[in-house]
Amino acid sequence: MSEIKKSINRISNLEELTYRDTVIHRLPPVIKLLMTVIFLVTVISFGSEQVSGLFPFLLYPVLLMTVAEIPMRPLLTRLLIALPFTLFAGLSNMFFSKEAAMMLGGIIITKGMLVFVSILIKTILSVMSVLILVSTTSMNDLLYAMLYLHIPTIIVLQIMMTFRYLSVLAGEISVMYHAYILRAPREKGIKLIDMGPFLGQLIIRSFDRADRIYHAMKCRGFEGGVIFSEHKKVRTTHWLGLMIVSVVLLILRFVNLSELIGQLVIG
Amino acid sequence: MLKIDNLSVKYQDGNQVLRGLSLSIENGETVGLIGANGAGKSTLLMTLVGILLPLEGTIEIDGLLQDKKNLRELRERIGVVFQNPDDQLFMSSVYDDIAFGLRNYGMSEENIKHKIDYIMKELGVEKLQNMSSHKLSGGEKRIIAIATILVMEPSVIVFDEPSSFLDPKTRRRLIHLLRNVPMTKLIATHDLDMALELCDRVIVLKDGQVYAQGNAKDILTNQKLLEEAGLELPFCLQRIEL
Numbered sequence: 262m263s264e265i266k267k268s269i270n271r272i273s274n275l276e277e278l279t280y281r282d283t284v285i286h287r288l289p290p291v292i293k294l295l296m297t298v299i300f301l302v303t304v305i306s307f308g309s310e311q312v313s314g315l316f317p318f319l320l321y322p323v324l325l326m327t328v329a330e331i332p333m334r335p336l337l338t339r340l341l342i343a344l345p346f347t348l349f350a351g352l353s354n355m356f357f358s359k360e361a362a363m364m365l366g367g368i369i370i371t372k373g374m375l376v377f378v379s380i381l382i383k384t385i386l387s388v389m390s391v392l393i394l395v396s397t398t399s400m401n402d403l404l405y406a407m408l409y410l411h412i413p414t415i416i417v418l419q420i421m422m423t424f425r426y427l428s429v430l431a432g433e434i435s436v437m438y439h440a441y442i443l444r445a446p447r448e449k450g451i452k453l454i455d456m457g458p459f460l461g462q463l464i465i466r467s468f469d470r471a472d473r474i475y476h477a478m479k480c481r482g483f484e485g486g487v488i489f490s491e492h493k494k495v496r497t498t499h500w501l502g503l504m505i506v507s508v509v510l511l512i513l514r515f516v517n518l519s520e521l522i523g524q525l526v527i528g
Numbered sequence: 529m530l531k532i533d534n535l536s537v538k539y540q541d542g543n544q545v546l547r548g549l550s551l552s553i554e555n556g557e558t559v560g561l562i563g564a565n566g567a568g569k570s571t572l573l574m575t576l577v578g579i580l581l582p583l584e585g586t587i588e589i590d591g592l593l594q595d596k597k598n599l600r601e602l603r604e605r606i607g608v609v610f611q612n613p614d615d616q617l618f619m620s621s622v623y624d625d626i627a628f629g630l631r632n633y634g635m636s637e638e639n640i641k642h643k644i645d646y647i648m649k650e651l652g653v654e655k656l657q658n659m660s661s662h663k664l665s666g667g668e669k670r671i672i673a674i675a676t677i678l679v680m681e682p683s684v685i686v687f688d689e690p691s692s693f694l695d696p697k698t699r700r701r702l703i704h705l706l707r708n709v710p711m712t713k714l715i716a717t718h719d720l721d722m723a724l725e726l727c728d729r730v731i732v733l734k735d736g737q738v739y740a741q742g743n744a745k746d747i748l749t750n751q752k753l754l755e756e757a758g759l760e761l762p763f764c765l766q767r768i769e770l
Contacts, residue, residue: 276621280658401624425618428662432614473615476579480608481680482600482632 274335278396285329285393289493290402291409292503297394299503303510304386310362310375313519315382318510322389329397336392340385347384351377400424402493418485426471433466529555530576530606530684530712535585537568537575537736545571547736548585553712553729555683560723560744561716563733564758569716570611572733573686576714577608590683604633607677611688613669617661622653622672625661629680647679651705667698674705684712691719720762724748732757 358373537546578599587594
């Protein structure tokens with residue numbers, strides 16, 4: 262199976278996780294979306310050298326994954342895709358910022374090291390929280406949540422279409438790539454000289470396919486609206502739950518729990 | 529009842545595909561639409577649902593005359609099963625794909641669930657409900673594509689090459705399925721054996737016009753007529769020398 266096909270399957274594997282029935286899955290999508298946004302803002306708001314304060318936030322993905330019964334592997338695989346970018350960004354700090362920040366067991370910890378670890382933890386937390394959100398909430402539900410939060414319909418519609426057409430486009434690339442490779446068995450990929458016509462054909466084919474899909478949609482009454490499942494009702498208890506989580510996150514943001522525990526242990 | 533009168537369709541590039549085509553189909557009838565490539569089968573199907581608009585002529589479904597303004601209402605009465613099920617299955621799950629049309633017409637989620645449960649049970653594909661459409665086999669995709677239309681309960685269903693991409697066993701399953709579909713059916717196909725088995729009547733198109741029409745057996749056993757229309761006898765009637 263080609264890499265393109267594998268990528269399509271990876272997208273749908275994550276989507277299939279949303280059909281589980283756990284407390285987290287049953288939460289209204291608006292609450293989950295807001296919770297994720299609040300978590301992300303809190304994590305990002307930490308300074309570039311504030312590392313210890315971030316550690317308690319690692320509990321968030323662990324806790325949610327446990328309750329939502331999300332397997333580790335599919336999420337970690339996707340996390341690994343994001344990590345190399347972070348590593349490059351973080352490593353450059355280690356070389357350019359060598360000013361000592363603290364001593365840890367006789368080892369000098371530079372500011373660059375702290376920034377590197379901080380970027381790394383922030384990436385892990387951000388990517389994991391978004392992955393958990395999409396593993397527990399279907400795309401339709403997420404789109405509804407966006408509308409509920411008054412994000413303009415045109416933007417929500419664009420997100421919906423992009424998501425739908427992603428697999429269609431990948432399918433077209435896969436078919437064309439196979440047709441190319443079968444007639445160019447000595448090539449490892451598409452030659453640069455053939456790339457222009459290949460991409461041109463891809464655009465034309467994608468337009469044709471999109472046209473047919475649009476016709477099929479029109480034939481079933483599509484008039485440009487956003488199609489989604491009827492929303493789950495947001496109860497007062499849900500809002501209360503969101504407030505509690507937000508308060509806990511804010512406390513963790515301003516009270517360094519790791520430092521407190523360290524002081525208690527060391528004395 | 530589906531009634532087409534003096535229908536002409538011209539593409540933007542000036543190519544006129546349908547030329548004064550007239551036909552009518554009674555309620556509950558199963559009609560095969562056959563013809564060589566370019567005869568106008570797909571153009572006719574696309575015009576029926578208002579994807580293409582006629583140059584002249586009229587289309588009437590159950591007394592509703594097709595008009596730019598009532599296309600939405602018209603599409604509630606006539607459903608299309610496209611040739612390639614991948615064009616018809618675009619939502620994230622089979623359930624959402626089947627629910628798509630019903631949601632567009634404002635049905636409540638409770639009713640949608642009830643209808644989907646019923647139709648999937650009828651078609652024997654309940655287990656596929658939560659699967660991603662692109663993970664289905666060719667035969668499953670075809671059945672789900674049909675389910676997306678059946679669930680909307682239109683009075684007429686048009687099928688564009690329903691047996692294409694199917695292996696013999698799945699094709700047989702499809703024939704059984706179509707036989708049990710109670711709505712009026714217009715089946716555009718090159719599969720003349722299927723048309724012979726399934727259709728009450730067959731309409732032969734040639735150069736955008738009705739070349740011949742009549743009882744399926746009479747038309748599909750008439751070798752001269754079929755050859756004049758750029759076709760040949762169904763495989764089951766051809767003498768094969770081994």
